[in-house]
Amino acid sequence: MLVNLIKRISGTVVYILRELGGIGLMFFSGVYWAFRRPLKLNYIFKQMEFIGVKSAGVVIITGTFTGMVLALQSYYGFRKFGAEGLVGTTVALSMTRELGPVLTSLMVTGRAGSAMAAELGTMRVTEQIDALIVMALNPIKYLVTPRVVASFFMLPVLTIVSDFVGIVGGWLVGVKLLGINEGAFINKMTKYLELDDIYNGLVKAACFGIILSVVACYKGFYTKGGAEGVGRSTTESVVISSVSILIADYVLTSLMF
Amino acid sequence: MNDNGIVIKINDLHKTFASQKVLDGVNLEIKRGEITVIIGKSGGGKSVLMKHLIGLLKPDSGEIWIEGSDITKLNEKDLNEVRKKFGMLFQEAALFDSMNVIDNVAFPVREHTKLPEKEILRMAQERLRNVGLAGFDSKMPSELSGGMRKRVGLARALILDPDIILFDEPTSALDPITALTILDLIKETQERLQKTYVVISHDILGMFRIAHKVAMLYNGRIIEFGTPKEIRQSKKEEIKEFLKATGIPGFSGGDR
Numbered sequence: 001m002l003v004n005l006i007k008r009i010s011g012t013v014v015y016i017l018r019e020l021g022g023i024g025l026m027f028f029s030g031v032y033w034a035f036r037r038p039l040k041l042n043y044i045f046k047q048m049e050f051i052g053v054k055s056a057g058v059v060i061i062t063g064t065f066t067g068m069v070l071a072l073q074s075y076y077g078f079r080k081f082g083a084e085g086l087v088g089t090t091v092a093l094s095m096t097r098e099l100g101p102v103l104t105s106l107m108v109t110g111r112a113g114s115a116m117a118a119e120l121g122t123m124r125v126t127e128q129i130d131a132l133i134v135m136a137l138n139p140i141k142y143l144v145t146p147r148v149v150a151s152f153f154m155l156p157v158l159t160i161v162s163d164f165v166g167i168v169g170g171w172l173v174g175v176k177l178l179g180i181n182e183g184a185f186i187n188k189m190t191k192y193l194e195l196d197d198i199y200n201g202l203v204k205a206a207c208f209g210i211i212l213s214v215v216a217c218y219k220g221f222y223t224k225g226g227a228e229g230v231g232r233s234t235t236e237s238v239v240i241s242s243v244s245i246l247i248a249d250y251v252l253t254s255l256m257f
Numbered sequence: 258m259n260d261n262g263i264v265i266k267i268n269d270l271h272k273t274f275a276s277q278k279v280l281d282g283v284n285l286e287i288k289r290g291e292i293t294v295i296i297g298k299s300g301g302g303k304s305v306l307m308k309h310l311i312g313l314l315k316p317d318s319g320e321i322w323i324e325g326s327d328i329t330k331l332n333e334k335d336l337n338e339v340r341k342k343f344g345m346l347f348q349e350a351a352l353f354d355s356m357n358v359i360d361n362v363a364f365p366v367r368e369h370t371k372l373p374e375k376e377i378l379r380m381a382q383e384r385l386r387n388v389g390l391a392g393f394d395s396k397m398p399s400e401l402s403g404g405m406r407k408r409v410g411l412a413r414a415l416i417l418d419p420d421i422i423l424f425d426e427p428t429s430a431l432d433p434i435t436a437l438t439i440l441d442l443i444k445e446t447q448e449r450l451q452k453t454y455v456v457i458s459h460d461i462l463g464m465f466r467i468a469h470k471v472a473m474l475y476n477g478r479i480i481e482f483g484t485p486k487e488i489r490q491s492k493k494e495e496i497k498e499f500l501k502a503t504g505i506p507g508f509s510g511g512d513r
Contacts, residue, residue: 127351134311134345135365136337 019240026140026218027210030148033141043146051112051147051213052154056161058107063162066099067091067169075178084174085184089192091170096193100163101201102249105155105208109241113216116147117237120220121230129221144217148210155209156202163198200256204249211248212241262289264421264453265310270319272305279305280316281477287470289420292447292454294464296499297474303457304348306474307423310455311343312336323421341369344414345423349430350406352398352413358385359394362412369417384412388442404435411442415450424456428463436460440467462503465489473499 074090120143123129132139167189174180219237223229265287272280279302287293297303308314309321312328320327328339352361363381366372372380385391388408398406407427414422427443428436444467447454458464464471465485473481473488475495481488489500490510500509 122354126349126354127347128353130308130313131345131347131351131353133313134340134343135368136340137368 023214023218026144027214029140030144030214033138033145034149040142040146043142044149047146047150048154051108051150052157055108055111055158058111059104059158059162060165062103062107063165064169066103067095067166068173070094071170071173075174084180085188087174087180088170088185088189092167092189092193093197095166096163096198096201100159100166101205101208104158104162104205105212105245106242108155109212109238113212113241114234114238116213116216117220117234118230120217121223121233124221124223125226125229147217148213151209151213152206155205159202159205204252207248207252208245211244215241215244264289264324266322268320270309271317273317278477283479285472285479287453287455289453290451291469292456292467293470293472294456294458294468295472295474296458296461296464299459301474302477303474304425307425307457310423311340311345342420343423344419346407346410346414346427348425350410352406352409354398358396358409361409362416365413365417380416384416388412404431404439407439415446421453421455426458427456428458428460436463443467
């Protein structure tokens with residue numbers, strides 16, 4: 001009984017450590033190959049299009065509605081002590097510091113991270129990764145580095161989009177729907193929102209981009225066991241990425257506080 | 258290690274996976290310019306042996322000499338130099354499904370040479386014509402049948418004129434007619450190019466059609482090695498049993 005318990009706990013600990021080690025190694029080799037010539041620019045641009053451009057729609061929709069609901073909720077609170085003018089500030093600070101980067105990264109994890117894990121997983125089980133190795137080409141350089149680099153650059157860009165549409169959504173609901181004085185809304189927002197708030201959010205987004213791409217590539221790259229294995233890798237990659245993003249969010253925020 | 262035209266020499270190769278002995282002292286010499294077929298049961302370690310030949314797996318012990326260097330001792334960089342001498346046709350062809358047929362065939366040339374694009378396309382189209390797939394340039398791998406995919410895979414494996422070409426179960430999952438056309442294609446290209454072909458398969462009848470030499474892998478060892486005729490006349494029980502499984506009376510013990 002006790003022995004079994006210890007066995008299970010130690011098994012889990014070893015599993016977690018092995019996964020962390022694997023993810024760390026994947027990160028380092030992905031970054032290492034980003035600095036080795038020849039740079040596979042066409043591969044990177046292709047991934048930028050997939051991760052960035054094609055995620056724009058879903059990011060715009062989530063950003064807009066998040067900004068709108070933020071305005072609605074904070075208006076409810078601020079009205080109780082007559083501070084409706086602060087709705088704009090609240091929306092802008094929440095979006096740029098927190099919700100913009102986090103929601104964008106979670107949406108990209110669901111859309112692009114899952115696709116990365118599934119694609120690399122399929123390439124593994126159909127021997128396409130072995131085919132690259134046999135052709136004397138490094139699969140990390142061709143498959144992992146472009147995805148990590150593209151995510152690192154595109155997540156901040158998507159976050160800027162999300163911040164912007166979120167604030168516009170907040171303005172629509174606050175000023176146009178709830179009738180907050182437009183001057184107060186804009187004035188207070190520009191007065192209290194600092195460049196650092198936006199900057200911190202973008203740093204976080206870049207880190208989340210690395211997390212979600214490295215986890216997805218790691219899970220996909222080491223897929224085992226056919227179609228079922230691909231499904232498992234995809235699920236695990238989304239779960240691990242999402243949880244890691246939320247944990248990293250707290251750590252990064254407290255570091256930059 | 259280059260004497261007598263031996264291009265691959267395997268010495269006492271051992272590999273164990275999770276306490277299961279897969280390779281238990283494999284010894285084999287593969288001659289230049291011949292088709293050598295390694296035959297064995299499914300799950301008998303053939304694929305594992307082939308993966309060792311190209312450095313996808315490292316043995317627990319033993320040596321693999323390829324043109325003068327023991328590839329089991331090489332680092333990844335030197336191994337890549339050896340790999341450039343190889344072409345490989347994978348079991349399911351392993352075409353990149355993000356690329357169309359011509360880009361798949363041209364891929365090794367684009368990545369390893371600085372030839373002008375026009376020349377690369379010309380080479381790729383010629384190879385496709387050789388495998389009977391002229392005009393299929395812009396098809397995606399998902400639009401092709403299993404047999405066509407293998408032909409594209411063969412065109413891709415041959416495009417850099419490698420010295421050694423490996424075939425992993427070239428006839429598996431194909432109908433008998435398509436399997437024959439693939440076998441004929443293997444034989445025809447080998448006779449024309451005079452390269453070293455190494456084939457692993459459990460399809461004993463098909464393999465006897467193309468093989469110059471046959472090696473029987475059984476319980477992790479090569480138990481018999483020789484021409485197809487020598488194999489058929491082997492007195493070893495395991496081989497007789499394997500040949501009887503073809504269902505053809507007199508196949509075991511007969512000549513070619």
